[in-house]
Amino acid sequence: MLTFQAFPLGPLQTNAYVVVDTTRTRAIVIDPGTADPALLRKVAGLQVEAILLTHAHFDHIGGVDELRAKWSCPVYLHPLEKDWLTDPAKNGSARWSDVTAPVKSGPPDHSLEDGQKLQLLGETFEVRHTPGHSPGSVSFVCGDLLFAGDALFRRSVGRTDLPGGHQDTLTKSIRSKLYALPDDTLVLPGHGPATTIGEEKRENPYVPALP
């Protein structure tokens, strides 16, 4: 069985996830907001196969280059945000100098697209394009795990007032791409605690499931 651990990192306590394979030899990292020592200790001695980005706001990407350099692993990002890693204006770090220094890294190595199936850790990670919080937001489905980025939170959803955000688009993404998953799917969001699809369909005040 895959195992995973959340690391809430940085000024916005953004969840980075380390997912480890059944043999406990390989890992992937989702949304490394910083190259935090605890996260680095977790992957020390493992082969990091990839860094997956749900989107490229600064608080999800600050650890990208350090991890990529240490493990020579590729970085995956949706093409609508391909320029955001290299541009502090686009990734938001230029705007919020009160909470962050400018965040800048090299460009992504690979593009993600809706429906793509990534073979990582001996498992399939399906990409679902879930725009609305940002244009290139994606979620990753692996078995009964959903890495939802900032699309869906426990009893909340991502903000839609930032550049490229759009509320109706987010609502549509959540209903069509995430609520379509089985109720017992464990939702691992970009901020805050885990939840399940069934709970959010019943209890989420921002995007109730349609009857």
Ligand SMILES: Nc1ccn([C@@H]2O[C@@H]3COP(=O)(O)O[C@H]3[C@H]2O)c(=O)n1
């Ligand atoms: N003090 C701050 C500074 C920045 N932000 C931005 O809001 C975004 C929420 O989604 P995110 O992808 O986690 O990125 C966050 C910041 O861009 C924020 O919400 N609050």
